[in-house]
Amino acid sequence: MNEKNASIFGLGILEGTSAFVTGGGTGIGFGIAKTLGALGANVTIASRRQEVLDKACAELSEAGVRALGIVCDVRDHGSVKRAVDQSVEKFGGLDILVNNAAGNFACPTEDLSPNGWRTVVDIDLNGTFNCCHAAFPHLSKSPHVGRIVSIITAYAWGGWPGCAPAAAAKAGIQSLMRTLAIEWAPKNIISNTVAPGPIADTEGTKRIHEDTDRAAAELARVPVGRFGEVEEIAAAVAYLVSPAARYVNGTDLVVDGGRQFKATPRPDAK
Numbered sequence: 001m002n003e004k005n006a007s008i009f010g011l012g013i014l015e016g017t018s019a020f021v022t023g024g025g026t027g028i029g030f031g032i033a034k035t036l037g038a039l040g041a042n043v044t045i046a047s048r049r050q051e052v053l054d055k056a057c058a059e060l061s062e063a064g065v066r067a068l069g070i071v072c073d074v075r076d077h078g079s080v081k082r083a084v085d086q087s088v089e090k091f092g093g094l095d096i097l098v099n100n101a102a103g104n105f106a107c108p109t110e111d112l113s114p115n116g117w118r119t120v121v122d123i124d125l126n127g128t129f130n131c132c133h134a135a136f137p138h139l140s141k142s143p144h145v146g147r148i149v150s151i152i153t154a155y156a157w158g159g160w161p162g163c164a165p166a167a168a169a170k171a172g173i174q175s176l177m178r179t180l181a182i183e184w185a186p187k188n189i190i191s192n193t194v195a196p197g198p199i200a201d202t203e204g205t206k207r208i209h210e211d212t213d214r215a216a217a218e219l220a221r222v223p224v225g226r227f228g229e230v231e232e233i234a235a236a237v238a239y240l241v242s243p244a245a246r247y248v249n250g251t252d253l254v255v256d257g258g259r260q261f262k263a264t265p266r267p268d269a270k
């Protein structure tokens with residue numbers, strides 16, 4: 001956890017809780033895992049590659065976090081259920097689910113193959129359902145009020161030229177979170193989203209803005225004049241899973257420096 005975050009959160013506020021973070025081995029997911037761990041949570045990180053998990057878990061352990069890495073493909077409900085059950089067995093329960101795993105690539109919609117569309121929607125939207133569904137029996141028993149936080153993007157409602165499957169899938173996740181906010185709150189689970197803008201040093205920003213030569217154009221649309229930091233997204237998640245946010249349910253916490261209010265131009269605009 002960086003100094004700015006430590007200045008607002010009490011270090012033990014998540015003591016006694018367990019969190020499950022998908023895509024938790026790298027980028028924003030790893031930042032979330034580190035922050036929740038620093039606040040006292042036991043953390044399970046799930047991702048597809050063992051070597052990524054090994055490196056991330058070693059770093060978490062070195063920082064004093066009780067961490068478990070589990071190979072899991074969120075597209076496969078059986079794989080997700082096994083991972084959640086293993087996490088519960090190790091840590092004795094589950095209080096926090098962070099749906100962070102995502103796939104994305106830039107491709108004009110007319111050039112997208114049906115399988116390309118399906119792959120992104122499967123990881124983002126179906127993967128989020130699989131995780132929520134597998135986590136439900138455990139989150140509903142949490143003495144801390146079970147929390148679901150799904151990572152989406154403001155492009156879900158603003159449109160995302162060149163990334164249609166991700167935009168549509170994230171809009172689907174937003175809708176799913178609103179439904180669960182109503183359906184599962186009486187069952188002891190509250191559900192929210194965090195919507196990051198462009199975040200520096202992440203795979204998403206590299207693929208979508210840097211590799212397509214649009215980083216400067218994207219930066220010009222961020223009113224605060226810079227890309228965000230991983231820790232700034234982790235801080236938003238930390239708030240939503242903290243005791244302070246027990247009455248926050250079904251909302252979108254947009255952390256994008258005001259980017260959502262500047263429309264994305266047509267891809268051919270200079």
Ligand code: COA
Nearest residue numbers: 102103104105106107112113114115116117119120203204
């Ligand atoms: N442009 C067009 N189509 C692409 C593509 C690209 N850059 N990358 C993948 N696809 C298509 C493939 O061609 C394939 O379709 P096809 O069978 O019709 O050819 C389909 O997507 C699936 O690709 P595949 O490589 O088999 O899928 P995968 O499961 O191995 O990978 C991705 C999933 C493609 C989403 C991969 O980029 C990924 O997992 N990324 C995770 C990291 C990430 O994107 N992070 C940032 C999130 S913002």
